[in-house]
Amino acid sequence: MQRLTISVEDDLAADFETLVQARGYENRSEAFRDLLRRELGQAIVEAQPDAPCVATLTYLYDHHERTTANRLADMQHDHHDLTVSTMHAHLGHHLCVETAILRGPASQVQAFAQQVLAQRGVRQGNLHLVPLDDA
CATH class of the missing domain: 1.10.1220 (Arc Repressor Mutant)
Structure with missing residues (x-):
């Protein structure tokens, strides 16, 4: 040191x-x-946009918004190479929170997160990205 x-x-x-x-x-x-x-x-x-990373993507969405939940699930399946796990919770009659644990090249993780956050019905969200080092 x-x-x-x-x-x-x-x-x-x-x-x-x-x-x-x-x-x-x-x-x-x-x-x-x-x-x-x-x-x-x-x-x-x-x-190094392709540097490996882990990330959490947390977002709020209205599950009564037509097809939002299905589109989000389809996106996660389409990006199964990036999506490690998801957690879903109900915050109220209409509002849900979902957190996805992502892993992969940083540029791909960021692009996927942006696609999710841009979906109709997603109210707001945030990506927390942590680069993986050799340690």
Whole structure:
């Protein structure tokens, strides 16, 4: 392990310390490592669109919207190579939440997620993508 020494403005240091405490890190080093891993992971996905990743795609949809549920299930079957698992829950009479665990090349995972989120009846959603490293 290497030791890095950095200098930052007082306001930035105070904001960072607040973040460290709010998120429950034991120390600043662990918080800094997490921030660095996140940025490096994003850089990998940008530089290597076919880098392997895992992701969760969570979205809300109206199951009474004509054919939405069937279209979403068909899309998952059509992309069975990317779709590891899904979880479905009913939030109310019309509203459902679904979370899909995805795995594959980042560009394909992102494209599939965008297709799902663009479907009529899908109200909103979010993709959380994590690049896989060699570790």
